[in-house]
Amino acid sequence: xxxxxxxxxYVGAFFGSYFVLSRLLQGAFARKGFNKLKTVTFGDESAVVxxxxxxxxxxxxxxxxxxxxxxxxxxLPKLPGPxxxxxxxxxxxxxxxxxxDDATVTMLVYPEDIQQTVDAEGNPGRAPEAVEVEPGEGxxxxxxxxxxxxxxxxxxxxxxxxxxxxxxxxxxxxxxxPVSPGDYVEVPEGTIGITDKGTPTFAPAVGLRxxxxxxxxxxxxLERFVRxxxxxxxxxxxxxxxxxxxxxxxxxxxFGALIGIPIGYAMGLTNWSRGWFDPIxxxxxxxxxLALIPLMIIWFGIGELSxxxxxxxxxxxxxxxxxxxxxxxxAITKVHAAYSLGASKWQILTKVIVPNSLPExxxxxxxxxxxxxxxxxxxxxxxxxxxxxxxxxxASKFQLTDIVIVGIILIGVIGFMIDVGMxxxxxxxxxWKGRV
Amino acid sequence: xxxLLIDDISMRFDLPNGGHVQALKNVTLDIKSGxxxxxxxxxxxxxxxxxxxxAGFLAPTQGRVMLGDHEVKGPDAERGMVFQQGAxxxxxxxxxxxxxxxxxxGVSRSQSREKVEHLLEVVGLxxxxxxxxxxxxxxxxxxxxxxxxxxxxxDVILMDEPLGALDALTRxxxxxxxxxxxxxxxxxxILITHSVEEALLLGERLLVMAxxxxxxxxEYRLPFADLGVGNDLREVKKHPDYNSTREEILEMIWNMEExxxxxxxxxx
Numbered sequence: 001x002x003x004x005x006x007x008x009x010y011v012g013a014f015f016g017s018y019f020v021l022s023r024l025l026q027g028a029f030a031r032k033g034f035n036k037l038k039t040v041t042f043g044d045e046s047a048v049v050x051x052x053x054x055x056x057x058x059x060x061x062x063x064x065x066x067x068x069x070x071x072x073x074x075x076l077p078k079l080p081g082p083x084x085x086x087x088x089x090x091x092x093x094x095x096x097x098x099x100x101d102d103a104t105v106t107m108l109v110y111p112e113d114i115q116q117t118v119d120a121e122g123n124p125g126r127a128p129e130a131v132e133v134e135p136g137e138g139x140x141x142x143x144x145x146x147x148x149x150x151x152x153x154x155x156x157x158x159x160x161x162x163x164x165x166x167x168x169x170x171x172x173x174x175x176x177x178p179v180s181p182g183d184y185v186e187v188p189e190g191t192i193g194i195t196d197k198g199t200p201t202f203a204p205a206v207g208l209r210x211x212x213x214x215x216x217x218x219x220x221x222l223e224r225f226v227r228x229x230x231x232x233x234x235x236x237x238x239x240x241x242x243x244x245x246x247x248x249x250x251x252x253x254x255f256g257a258l259i260g261i262p263i264g265y266a267m268g269l270t271n272w273s274r275g276w277f278d279p280i281x282x283x284x285x286x287x288x289x290l291a292l293i294p295l296m297i298i299w300f301g302i303g304e305l306s307x308x309x310x311x312x313x314x315x316x317x318x319x320x321x322x323x324x325x326x327x328x329x330x331a332i333t334k335v336h337a338a339y340s341l342g343a344s345k346w347q348i349l350t351k352v353i354v355p356n357s358l359p360e361x362x363x364x365x366x367x368x369x370x371x372x373x374x375x376x377x378x379x380x381x382x383x384x385x386x387x388x389x390x391x392x393x394x395a396s397k398f399q400l401t402d403i404v405i406v407g408i409i410l411i412g413v414i415g416f417m418i419d420v421g422m423x424x425x426x427x428x429x430x431x432w433k434g435r436v
Numbered sequence: 437x438x439x440l441l442i443d444d445i446s447m448r449f450d451l452p453n454g455g456h457v458q459a460l461k462n463v464t465l466d467i468k469s470g471x472x473x474x475x476x477x478x479x480x481x482x483x484x485x486x487x488x489x490x491a492g493f494l495a496p497t498q499g500r501v502m503l504g505d506h507e508v509k510g511p512d513a514e515r516g517m518v519f520q521q522g523a524x525x526x527x528x529x530x531x532x533x534x535x536x537x538x539x540x541x542g543v544s545r546s547q548s549r550e551k552v553e554h555l556l557e558v559v560g561l562x563x564x565x566x567x568x569x570x571x572x573x574x575x576x577x578x579x580x581x582x583x584x585x586x587x588x589x590x591d592v593i594l595m596d597e598p599l600g601a602l603d604a605l606t607r608x609x610x611x612x613x614x615x616x617x618x619x620x621x622x623x624x625x626i627l628i629t630h631s632v633e634e635a636l637l638l639g640e641r642l643l644v645m646a647x648x649x650x651x652x653x654x655e656y657r658l659p660f661a662d663l664g665v666g667n668d669l670r671e672v673k674k675h676p677d678y679n680s681t682r683e684e685i686l687e688m689i690w691n692m693e694e695x696x697x698x699x700x701x702x703x704x
């Protein structure tokens with residue numbers, strides 16, 4: 001249900017912000033430059049430019065949805081939250097002789113994550129005590145209890161009464177309404193029920209927001225991020241987890257490129273190499289690196305070596321194929337021209353084939369880095385001592401969802417930065433790409 | 437400088453289905469040093485194959501090519517190539533492209549500088565020498581290709597439709613440039629073209645080839661190339677013989693195409 005609400009809000013934000021902003025900010029929505037003069041733009045891909053307002057709003061929307069569905073302190077519009085505070089309801093107990101008595105139950109609903117918070121002095125939060133209440137008149141006495149948000153409590157309302165349940169005291173009414181076992185009474189603060197055995201229960205209203213266990217609020221994740229940097233997790237700081245993951249990726253990719261590119265060139269240049277490596281490359285290419293993880297662990301353990309070798313294998317085939325494609329992409333006229341200008345075979349390789357294959361090599365390198373980054377996290381999920389994947393999987397076992405989210409955001413940001421870096425490097429080294 | 441002798445060359449390609457194509461049959465040509473010969477013919481007449489054999493990229497199934505006193509065995513700096521397009525090195529700027537040949541030979545840059553700068557000036561690219569190849573227009577790129585070839589000081593220059601991808605106006609200017617360079621350097625040039633006009637204007641000798649099997653059909657000696665050196669090529673086209681020769685050759689090629697079509701129909 002909540003999922004449909006998220007979808008509806010997201011779709012609504014997409015269309016709603018477009019209709020509102022395109023009326024308000026017509027200047028920002030007008031086509032610019034030469035595109036202004038084009039009358040045919042629908043279907044002309046070159047006339048499509050990313051609207052940066054939309055990009056910003058897209059990120060803001062995701063952030064807002066995150067806030068709206070959590071018990072965040074950030075002052076943004078939020079969905080109805082879980083009930084928290086002090087409420088009362090009355091029950092009526094009836095004895096076998098027909099005599100009745102009313103008593104009130106005071107329920108204190110406290111935050112479910114109170115033990116994960118710290119107060120101003122740095123002491124961890126504790127679940128509160130039940131409030132003191134007057135026992136009141138009659139054989140049924142007033143009760144007081146506590147329950148956490150999103151929680152549920154079975155209330156032994158007879159424990160301080162003069163007549164126990166065993167002696168025939170039955171709860172017959174809640175807030176004056178008659179009830180029998182199995183019934184529920186809805187109140188604004190939650191649901192009061194009667195179990196099949198006749199005992200009252202109380203479940204505070206949950207609203208539409210998610211408990212910290214399922215989705216921690218942004219500030220909780222940020223706080224965790226700061227603490228992970230200072231204190232670390234599982235004996236390693238966040239930076240060390242990140243560095244180990246990055247180091248594995250870079251080492252694996254580097255070896256993959258160092259071995260793969262020459263093999264790819266050889267496959268593109270000599271019959272023997274092509275025949276020799278073709279079967280193994282064609283066989284290994286469709287094997288997902290993840291399928292090799294168990295074998296790597298069996299052979300090389302769970303240490304650095306098995307990770308680096310796995311990533312080496314992940315990058316190797318991609319780089320071989322990229323280099324081979326790079327050689328086949330060299331126009332034969334360029335090779336002929338170079339030979340006619342007196343180049344030797346070695347000069348053909350270094351001055352013509354290598355520079356001419358750089359665009360393909362870079363495309364391959366970008367793919368390989370992406371695959372390696374995905375593979376390292378997966379490999380660490382399976383078995384590792386340190387690394388972002390290991391951090392996530394251990395945190396999930398202890399239900400520390402905030403650490404899981406910190407890890408996911410970090411993995412995404414680093415993956416994005418790797419790709420941006422590779423593209424920058426490509427533009428710098430291969431300025432002619434796509435312009436010939 | 438030495439002449440080029442194409443000695444009874446035949447070229448047969450075997451097809452995967454067991455048949456074969458006779459791309460060239462018993463072609464013999466004696467090209468004197470400093471001659472500019474244009475080669476014309478319908479597609480499939482083997483003119484590019486002939487050029488590839490002279491360049492040394494293909495070995496003929498019969499016959500041999502002699503340059504001066506030695507036989508052509510493979511590509512060499514003594515025979516420079518100018519291709520239609522896409523043979524420049526995009527990862528180098530204009531000047532590095534032009535000095536590629538001297539660099540490959542190990543000539544120091546200080547030694548090659550003067551010649552490279554001179555050639556850039558001759559082709560009119562002195563202001564573009566730092567530019568990347570993809571920043572140049574098609575005509576400018578072909579100027580670079582010409583300069584790159586000349587920087588190596590080859591004995592023979594082989595041109596495979598060098599102006600084929602250019603627009604008509606640029607093409608005319610480049611034709612003048614080719615003529616001027618030919619006169620200035622005195623190189624032996626073999627120029628393959630699809631354009632009858634170009635073959636007439638540039639070819640001191642004009643070779644019309646016929647297809648199936650590829651062979652020399654007719655040879656002309658023309659005055660237009662000499663007239664065109666340093667002159668407006670449009671004036672040359674007013675020469676009394678120009679139009680009649682053009683019509684004659686067009687007719688010839690037209691008939692060849694008809695014949696090919698007819699033969700194809702017969703087979704079907």
